Amino acid sequence: MSNLKLWLFTALAGIGLILSAAEQDRYELRFQKSVAPAGGAGEVGRLRFDSELYDAVGDLKAELRFYDGQGREVPFRVRKAVTEPERRNTFDEVPSRIIALDQQGNTGIFTVENPSGAAIGMLRVDTADRDFDKTLTVEAGDDGKNWRRVAGPQPFYDYSSRGPLRNVRIGFPAVKARYFRVLIGSYVENEPLPSSRVITGSGEPRTERIWMERRLKVDAVALLKPVEGTVHAGKEELFAYALEPQGERREENGWTVLTFRSLREPLAELEIRSSTPDYVREAVVFGSTDGRKFVRLAAAPLFRLRFDPAQPDSAPVKLAETRYPFYRVEIRNDDNRPLEDITVQARGPGYFAEFLTRDRPAELRYGGDVPVPKYDLPAVLDRMQNPAVQEWKTGPGKANPEFRADRINLYRWLPGAALVILGTVLCWALWRGIKTIEQP
Structure with missing residues (x-):
């Protein structure tokens, strides 16, 4: 009987230890x-x-x-x-063909027929040429003789050798017309080009041109009609998070270096901006756990083209969601002057319970x-x-107030200790039972 009492006491004590250890979370949270x-x-x-x-x-x-x-x-x-679901409009290409080519001075003229009669809201020029800087104007007409301007002139360019900078589309309020006329013109010769500031940096005394007087080789002119978009599911919502500058901005071997402290928010992008009027650069982002050893996270082009209102500034540098306490941003200037008044805005997803x-x-x-x-x-x-x-x-x-560092290790080994005790008692009880049966 005494053995049974001992076994029951030990089992209850072990169960109690396990249940008390289950409450360890309350004491491990600081x-x-x-x-x-x-x-x-x-x-x-x-x-x-x-x-x-x-x-x-x-x-x-x-x-x-x-x-x-x-x-x-x-x-x-x-x-x-996540954001609320949204409706996005799209554009579909309609059948079209170039029916006439002409040239007036340094302006190439393409007449495009719209046999479908659909309302057109965007026009795209397909060309394999690269590194050019011109203007684009669109006119519409019903008889191919009398024209009315519907868009432009607007910058029409390609700087793909320096970054993802290519604008070969022009949008306008939807208009129905049988014919469209596309005028591609060069900037006036011997005049400073806006692109010269992009290539050489703000304030440089020299100018460097990438435009050509020759006409572009146009493969096709596409007409696109607006289509009411479908409802898309909400996407990940991003929130602004603060970055605290660490130390002074540095200029090292043609690179601008900035370091920041973060509160380990989940960051997904860094928006980098400068007051410099027109520029094309590259930005590289690094992360660190201690502020000394940094690992490369992402790189992306960094640009601003104020001479083209239709061209937005460069997109933020995208990061795989990360939560480093320190970040470093390096901007490659090459032979250009460093950017002025640089600001960095961090954004990332928001979590909730x-x-x-x-x-x-x-x-x-x-x-x-x-x-x-x-x-x-x-x-x-x-x-x-x-x-x-x-x-x-x-x-x-x-x-x-209930956090106790010394309790953490205690609670971590209590469940194991309780199981060992229970196992030992069960084995002992089993052995005692076998011995009792074997006795004559």
């Missing part, structure tokens, strides 16, 4: 915030993460927990913010080495049909 509704009502609560949480949490889907007012864990899931408001979470704890929680909540939320969403907010972050 920080905490209060959480509360921001107003309104809804079945599903949504709490967007802030920079303070990003800086303290490594795994955004694991190292945080929600608790209610009684200390019970509240199930949640982590998601990315979702939970059922009926669970009434009261506290968020975060910043610790804890595993990914396993809940059936995601399936529950996915089955809900268009639930009302209630936005939640957090209070200021503070240290978790």
Whole structure:
């Protein structure tokens, strides 16, 4: 009887140790915030993460927990913010053919027939030529003799040897006409070209031209009609995040170098801008965990063409989503003057937690080495049909008073120790039972 009592006591003690170890998450999370509704009502609560949480949490889907007012864990899931669905218009090419060619001075003229009679909203010139700088004008007419201007003149160029800079399209309000006339003209000879500033940099005394007086070899002129677009699903929504400059800007061997500190927000792109009027450069982005050793993340062309209002500035440098605490931006100038007044804006996705408001979470704890929680909540939320969403907010972050560094290791080996004890007791009980049966 005493052996049975010992076995029962040991088993209950082991179970107790395992259950107490299951509460270790509360003690391993270093920080905490209060959480509360921001107003309104809804079945599903949504709490967007802030920079303070990003800086303290490594795994955004694991190292945080929600608790209610009684200390019970509240199930949640982590998601990315996405934009609302949108309708995008497109353009379809219609049958067309060049029916006449002409030249007036240094201007090439192409007459294009639109046999379909469709309303045209864009025109594209197909040419294999590269490195040119000209103008493009479009006129429309019903009889091929009397013309009215519908677009232009606008810059028409290709700088593909220096970057993805090519503008061979021209858009305009949709117009119905049987014929379209396309005028491709060169800039006036002996006049400074806008492109000269692009090639040599702002303020350079010399000019360097890439335009040709000869007519371009035009393969085709495409007419495109506007088409009402389809509804596209929402895409990943990007938010602006702050970068804190580290040290002074440096000029090293033809490169401009800038270093920044981040709060480990999830960055997806860096938008780099300068007040210099017209330029074409290359930007390279690096990341670092300690501010000393940097790894290359991405590179992209960097340009601004103010002489062409239709040409947007260069796109931001795209990054695979990353959360480094330090970033370095290097801009290659070659023989050009360094860019002036450089600004860098970081953007990235936003993460938020979702939970059922009926669970009434009261506290968020975060910043610790804890595993990914396993809940059936995601399936529950996915089955809900268009639930009302209630936005939640957090209070200021503070240290978790229950965090104890010495408890972490203790709780980590307690489950293993409890299992070893239980296994030992079971083996001993089995051995005792066998010995009892063997006795005459």
